[in-house]
Amino acid sequence: MKFRHFLEVLKDENELTITKKPVNLNIEAGALAAKCVALDGPALQFEAIDDYEGVASLVSGLYASPSDMYSRTRRPWIRLLLAMDQDKRMTYEEMQGYFDDALIQGGIKAIEVDRAIWDEKMEGDNVDLFRLPFPIIHELDAGRYSNMNTIIVEDPETRGHSWSGERFMLASKNSIAVRMINGSPLSTVYNKYQNIGKPMPFSIAIGVDSAIPIATAIFMEGITGPMSAADLAGYLGGEPIELFKSEANQLLVPANAEILIEGMAFPGETGTEGAFNGMIQYEAPSVQPVFRVTSIKYRKNCIIPFDVTGIKGSDSLTLKSIAHSFRLQKIMNILWMGYRAVKWVYCPISFRLGMAIASATPVYPGFEFLISRALFSCSHWFDKVLIVDTGCGAEELARIMGDVYQKASPVTAFHFTRQLDAAIPENAKYPTPEGTTGRMYINATFDPTWPKDLLPTRVSFETCWPIEIQDKVMANWKRWGFALEPQKREIRY
Secondary structure (H helix, E strand, O other), rough: OOHHHHHHHHHHHHHHEEEEEOOOEEEEEEEEEHHHHHHHOOOOEEOEEOOOOOOOOEOOOOOOOOOOOOOOOOOHHHHHHHHOOOOOOOOOHHHHHHHHHHHHHHOOOOOOOOOOOEEEEEHHHHOHHHHOOEEOEEEEEEEEEEOEEEEEOOOOOOOOOEOOOOOOEEEEEOOOEOOOOOOOOOHHHHHHHHHOOOOEEEEEEEOOEEEEEEHHHHOOOOOOOOOOHHHHHHHHHOOOOEEEEEOOOEEEEOOOEEEEEEEOOOOOOOEEEOOOOOOOOOOOOOEEEEEEEEEEOOOOOOEEEEEOOOOOOHHHHHHHHHOOOHHHHHHHHHHOOOOOOOOEEEEOOOOOOOEEEOOOOOOOOOOHHHHHHHHHHHHOOOOOOEEOOOEEEEOOOOHHHHHHHHHHOOOOOOOOOOOOOOOOOOOOOOOOOOOEEEEEEEEEEOOOOHHHOOOOOOOOOOHHOOOHHHHHHOOOOOOOOOOOOOOOOOOOO
């Protein structure tokens, strides 16, 4: 789905509000967007930017999630579903299954086109990043930032294209400081160029087809194998991604991006990036690679997306939660060699990924212990794991918490490691003298050795009325005068 079409879809679904009142790009736009995300509000587009009217506008919250403690009438990942042109009632388990299908099918091959949509350009000495309204998002940020972008580079060994979503700070009118993430596709390729002593060509696409940020987040988790992020985005969005061969560096870039920034990253050239409010906390200034910008192409009245990073429910937290949770689900089921050990895994956005919740049916005593150990070994984001029965959907955190107090015995269900030999996750706020901690998992499932006739039945709409009555109620809901559309059945027992 093209970027501007995605904005129209969000607007039609009341998931985007457009304001024509002038705002300042220095902190003000960020504060307005942050408050909207905190209130579970829509995405915000600022059409009038002080000193930049007629040049560009800003938009924030395109992938931000309503609270996952929200009523089931609105999915926490509704904007991701709209971005992929999927049914907005799709369950979390179905969404993870859709991601899985994309990997199994190998994506949809991107296509190369011979023209792009950019109307304006700056090249050579005329390059000036400050002519575009990249905002200062938070009060203590060290400069103007872009943090909703796709950085495209070519691996010097495999010649494959690698996509990443690292943020960057404007260092000068023609250079940026990129916050490199250890182990990311970008850092891997950048280090290869450093080792061979050659400059790395790069392209940065901003305002891309709606499925690209989702595909890039999954690609950065390292589970797509040989499939490119572009092919994955094509499958997720239901149509091939159109790529254009850049004249500046021959990289294949999204042809429909609002902005394309290109240049070279020279070996050993670094500078200060930050401070900046990261996903979990303020990140201190650090030495990061500096990329030299030689060309900027952009659409007339281009639209620049940005993220209010660190706000609960923000774009970055939502994309990280969805992608990292899918990675864990994929690994769990691979470890059990084809057996579907978990139905889904979710690191809740509202918990800032501080807990992993896994839906599983214990098949033998101790099964939940093995699941928790495997999850801890695959992630540094959490120190708590909750195992729940398959009767719950991830979209129902309130019901999941209910299972904790109904099923988890204080005597037998809470398990702690006694050795303080694990690093404290980044999102934890508690201190320990050595900077290490333990791990805990909670077993909120029924004992697999219990006879079925001893298991209580969940009291719910889905379990206390016949299926034919449920279907009739849902089919005739609006005819009976109710405004809100009922959601698909989540629980059968």
